[in-house]
Amino acid sequence: MSDIDEPSRGGDEDAQRAPRRRPLVSRRTLVWAGVAVGGLAALGGGALIYRDIRRSAGPEGTWVELNPIVPVPSVSPRATSPAFEQPLGETTVAVWAHADDDIIFANPHLAGVIASGATLRTVFVTAGDAGRGLDYAKQREAGIRAAYDRMRGSTSAWETREITLLSGARVTRFVPVDDPRLSITVLRLPDGNLSAKGFPSTGDAGLTQLINGTVPALRPIDDGPTLDASRLAETLAELIHAGSPRSVTTNVPHESAFARGDHPDHSCVGSLVRAVAPAVGVAAEAVTYYIGYPSQHQPVNVEGDALASKVDVYETYASQDPVVTCDTASACLAQPGFGQWLRRSYAKAESELQLR
Secondary structure, eight states: OOOOOSGGGOSOTTOOOOOOOOOSSOHHHHHHHHHOOTTOSSOOHHHHHHHHHHHSOOOOOOOOOOOOOOOOOOOSSOOOOTTOOOOOSSEEEEEESSTTHHHHHSTTHHHHHHHTTOEEEEEEEEOOOTTSOHHHHHHHHHHHHHHHHHHHTOOOOEEEEEEEOTTSOEEEEEEETTOTTEEEEEEEEOOOOTTSSOOGGGTTOOHHHHHHTSSSOBOOTTOOOOBOHHHHHHHHHHHHHHTOOSEEEEEOOTTBGGGTTSOHHHHHHHHHHHHHGGGGTOOGGGEEEEOOGGGGGSOOOOOHHHHHHHHHHHHHHHTTOTTTOOSSHHHHHTSTTHHHHHTOOOEEOGGGSOBO
């Protein structure tokens, strides 16, 4: 989801949080305390929270025109990447702008993929750092690993590897020691900000400027090799191909009517994936795009046990993110924007994108 310049993400990123004492009340009870309103004769605390959420609006990203992505040349056969991972059953490669886009916008589908025993290879393109540096980005990465642990039902350690790709990019990969069918790969490019102007600490530049040619290249915030637009596209093509996917999931692309008001990084990543997937043999109908911020304008479609589970996973992530942390399910649902997004998940096929 990324950015932190809206009021709902206020907080001191340097603060050290004491371990949380887990609530004795079940998360499912807390969810329904925050959202159940039907049949109430008078407004109670939970209903008041729900009413306030309905009145509050989540953030919207600045709309900026984006240059068309230059297609990656099709090469067959492609050389085996150092990032290659052995397929372990049906494989999904998921490419997202920020660490939490998947658990906010693509759950409960994401949890279903993990529960099914299928293989999931996740890639996060930006560090989601919001100009706060590598330490904060690593907190978010720890949060998403904890969320995956929650979904897979294990807290075993994760191995960390640095991989230099054929494209010249350097990525960091995390793999659970007890579950090689899952992996998380991060590029750690600078966050582009809700304004699409980046942050001063990272040169006021992000994916939008890179694609539009107003900056020649971006340097990852962990000081990896710089990536120009063509190298970034080739890097994503290489990582998708290395996962041997049957399906790909990602953010809604800039060309879609559903991208209006979304985070600019989301739109950039969706457009990049849509442009490069055909070059590595992924058919258009095999790619699924998830609506981001604008999903708040769609009807609620995640309820009951599915909502309880989704909020539980998000709360697990948020416990590691000092900016969006929430200690109970009802507190997570009360966050402007997040409360609306958690109650919704909208997947779109290529034919449903309403391309402009």
